[in-house]
Amino acid sequence: MTRTLTRELASKIGQTVTINGWLHKKRLMGGLNFITLRDRSGVAQTLIEDKDEIEKLRGLHIGTVLALTGTVVADDRAPGGAELHDVKVVVEVSVTDEPLIEVDKPISHKSEHLETLFDTRVLNIRNLQEQKIFKIRADLTYYIREFLRGQEFVEIDTPKLLAEATEGGSEVFKLDYFGKTATLAQSPQFFKQIMVGAYERVFEIGHSYRAEPSATTRHLTELTMLDIEMGFVEGHDEVLDMVGSMTQYVLKRVYEEHADDLKSLNAPELKLPEDGKVPRFTIAQIHEMYTKATKTDTTQEKDLIPDEERWISDYARKQLGTDLVYAVRFPIEAGKFYHKLDVEDGTVLWGDLLLRGLEVATVPLRENNYEKMLEQMKKAGLDVEHEGFKYYLQAFKYGLPKHGGCGFGVDRLVQKTIGLANVKEACLFPRDINRLTP
RNA sequence: GGGCUCGUAGUGUAGUGGUUAUCACGCCUCCCUGUCACGGAGGAGAUCACCGGUUCAAGUCCGGCCGGGCCCGCCA
Numbered sequence: 461m462t463r464t465l466t467r468e469l470a471s472k473i474g475q476t477v478t479i480n481g482w483l484h485k486k487r488l489m490g491g492l493n494f495i496t497l498r499d500r501s502g503v504a505q506t507l508i509e510d511k512d513e514i515e516k517l518r519g520l521h522i523g524t525v526l527a528l529t530g531t532v533v534a535d536d537r538a539p540g541g542a543e544l545h546d547v548k549v550v551v552e553v554s555v556t557d558e559p560l561i562e563v564d565k566p567i568s569h570k571s572e573h574l575e576t577l578f579d580t581r582v583l584n585i586r587n588l589q590e591q592k593i594f595k596i597r598a599d600l601t602y603y604i605r606e607f608l609r610g611q612e613f614v615e616i617d618t619p620k621l622l623a624e625a626t627e628g629g630s631e632v633f634k635l636d637y638f639g640k641t642a643t644l645a646q647s648p649q650f651f652k653q654i655m656v657g658a659y660e661r662v663f664e665i666g667h668s669y670r671a672e673p674s675a676t677t678r679h680l681t682e683l684t685m686l687d688i689e690m691g692f693v694e695g696h697d698e699v700l701d702m703v704g705s706m707t708q709y710v711l712k713r714v715y716e717e718h719a720d721d722l723k724s725l726n727a728p729e730l731k732l733p734e735d736g737k738v739p740r741f742t743i744a745q746i747h748e749m750y751t752k753a754t755k756t757d758t759t760q761e762k763d764l765i766p767d768e769e770r771w772i773s774d775y776a777r778k779q780l781g782t783d784l785v786y787a788v789r790f791p792i793e794a795g796k797f798y799h800k801l802d803v804e805d806g807t808v809l810w811g812d813l814l815l816r817g818l819e820v821a822t823v824p825l826r827e828n829n830y831e832k833m834l835e836q837m838k839k840a841g842l843d844v845e846h847e848g849f850k851y852y853l854q855a856f857k858y859g860l861p862k863h864g865g866c867g868f869g870v871d872r873l874v875q876k877t878i879g880l881a882n883v884k885e886a887c888l889f890p891r892d893i894n895r896l897t898p
Numbered sequence: 899g900g901g902c903u904c905g906u907a908g909u910g911u912a913g914u915g916g917u918u919a920u921c922a923c924g925c926c927u928c929c930c931u932g933u934c935a936c937g938g939a940g941g942a943g944a945u946c947a948c949c950g951g952u953u954c955a956a957g958u959c960c961g962g963c964c965g966g967g968c969c970c971g972c973c974a
Contacts (some may be wrong), residue, residue: 485934492931505934521925537932560908565923565935572904575966580909631972647974672972673899678955683974766970785934812974819974869974881969883974 466497466504472532478768479504479544480552483524484515484739486563494545496564497528503588506530506544516549522563523586551882563587569885571677576643581889586601592721596714597874601665603713607706613661618651618706620667623848628756632670633681644669647867649798652689653826654855656863660691665870672894678818680871682891689826690867696800696809696825699864700786703813703823704738707784707873714877727879728816733782740786740811742776746772762794770817776892777816786823787812797836800825800864813866815876825864830856 464477481499493508495517506528508514517524530544535652560580561567567584569577584590595699605615622643624634630864632643647668655662688706713820714732715722733739741749747759750768758765764772764787776785788811795801802809810824827833829879837844844853874886884890889898 487933487936488930489933489936490930492933494933494936496934507932509931519926535932539934558908560924562909562924562935565909568910571967573910573967576909604971668974670973674972675967676972677967679973685974717944745940762974783904867974872974 465501466499466540467501469504469532469544470534470540473542474532475532476529476531476747477538477544478527479506481523481525483517483520483526483555485522485635485761485870488514492858493859495528497526497777498586498588504540504543505538506547507533508547508549513547513549516551519556520551521555521557522559523555523583524551525609526550526558527552535848559583569880569882571731571881574882574884578884578895578898579889585888589724592718592725593691593874593878593880595822596718596721596725597870597886598741599717600710600877601686601818601870602664602716603710604665604706606713607709608661608663608688611661611702612656613690614659616648616652616655616659616662616664617666618645618648618655618664620669623845633669640866646670647685648687649867650852653685653798653860654852656689656691657855657858657860660861661689663688668775674728675893677884678872678875680883680887680890680892684870686821686868686873687865688868691861691863693825693862695862696788696811696864697826699810700740700788700823701737702868703821703868704784704786704832705736707815707821708732708736708738708812710873711783711877722878725878727877728783731777731783733780733784738784738786739776739780739812740788741772742789742807743791744789749775762791764812764819769812769814769819773817773886776814783816785814787814797833797840797842798824798826800827801836809864813868815873816879818872818876819869820872820876821866823864823866825862828856828860828862 463480464472467477476763479497479499481497484498484857485496486505488492491509493514495506495508496503497506526543527546527550530547532542533545534542561583563583563586567577567587567590622645624643632640632646634643645668648664648666650663652664664687666685669682670681672679690699690702709731711732743764746768747761750771751757751759758768772787773785776782789807790810792801792806792808800809810822812819813821813823827836834844871883871886875883880886884892
């Protein structure tokens with residue numbers, strides 16, 4: 461018999477159907493037994509009164525793969541308003557091992573239980589509540605693509621195995637590459653800028669690798685980044701506006717499409733700026749406001765300290781009614797060689813996008829002049845003749861327009877959208893300084 | 899890398915230096931015809947992370963070690 465999905469039951473009242481899926485819950489009450497079956501569309505309840513049929517499930521645990529054939533009956537007492545009666549049970553894959561966790565119960569996300577959460581990932585991902593997180597994640601990246609393609613951005617796919625030299629910044633993983641040293645890409649920085657020379661507007665959703673020994677709630681060693689680069693921009697504001705619009709679009713979409721799931725996951729209410737423009741504060745302004753408000757002097761810091769990120773986000777949410785806020789114009793000494801500098805102002809044209817207290821994206825304008833690039837690279841102590849830089853520099857030599865973009869942490873976006881405490885909870889199989897499995 | 903903190907049945911937990919280490923869920927057996935975190939009765943399941951020390955006596959105190967977590971630095 462053709463397979464019926466559990467979500468289709470309500471529309472097949474009176475028919476005899478077969479549903480295939482996993483045993484999700486047994487509620488045995490003597491003569492009246494409820495067996496819940498899970499498939500990709502959800503769960504359905506079946507009622508089994510025949511002792512011989514229920515006996516087939518003796519000793520079999522949650523996860524057992526079943527084919528259940530029966531008559532669809534409408535009943536208000538059944539979840540979803542319909543259930544199967546007079547069920548014939550066929551066991552397709554037996555599970556005889558005692559379950560490690562209770563798949564049908566809430567899975568703890570407390571920080572002290574994260575080790576158990578990831579050690580039992582293979583099973584807890586069968587929990588319906590847990591699955592919501594990753595469906596939301598899947599759709600977030602879908603909405604990102606939807607927005608960017610609508611703006612004529614071309615999706616690209618660039619290598620993660622690189623020659624030794626990279627843009628600097630965070631630590632890179634090194635590995636043996638047939639006797640040579642290769643590194644894992646910490647971002648697609650060089651490639652996306654090179655591709656501006658072809659398509660003007662490009663983006664990539666891919667993995668990046670950071671060898672920083674950071675053990676915090678916001679760091680991963682393998683992370684998913686959305687990298688965007690846009691050519692022929694007038695200035696930094698245009699880049700900030702584009703990334704701001706995209707983020708608002710994506711958040712609005714996910715809050716529309718997943719309203720019930722977000723609510724059940726205790727996601728905060730979404731607050732976006734009424735005029736559609738993400739408010740911006742300079743780093744200097746934030747230092748000043750924070751120092752005044754908390755009596756902790758941060759005016760000598762080059763970046764925001766984590767508590768300032770939380771403070772300015774809190775301020776933006778309460779005073780300006782927005783979950784998104786930009787911190788812009790970093791001090792010039794924080795800049796990297798590929799950043800566009802405003803020497804007169806002593807700042808870098810670089811903004812951090814904060815979502816609910818956490819930096820989710822860096823949004824800089826790039827230096828696009830070949831001679832200035834060489835100058836800034838030499839100043840940074842980099843070998844401009846190195847193989848790893850040669851091809852990157854060719855792009856500038858042969859003409860790159862003024863451009864800017866962002867590196868956007870997808871894991872952090874998922875985390876803060878849902879309101880998860882740790883970025884790892886937004887990952888199916890997170891990689892951090894001490895986890896390589898599962 | 900620095901600071902703080904936590905390791906007790908499969909899971910989550912209680913545990914003032916002093917009998918047989920608490921409770922809940924899960925698991926096993928039995929009962930149960932409308933459950934939906936079903937309910938009831940009974941049962942099994944823990945070298946209290948590991949190593950050493952103090953003590954008549956250590957899950958508990960001390961030292962070491964291993965493994966987590968949180969914060970900072972750095973970053974998405």
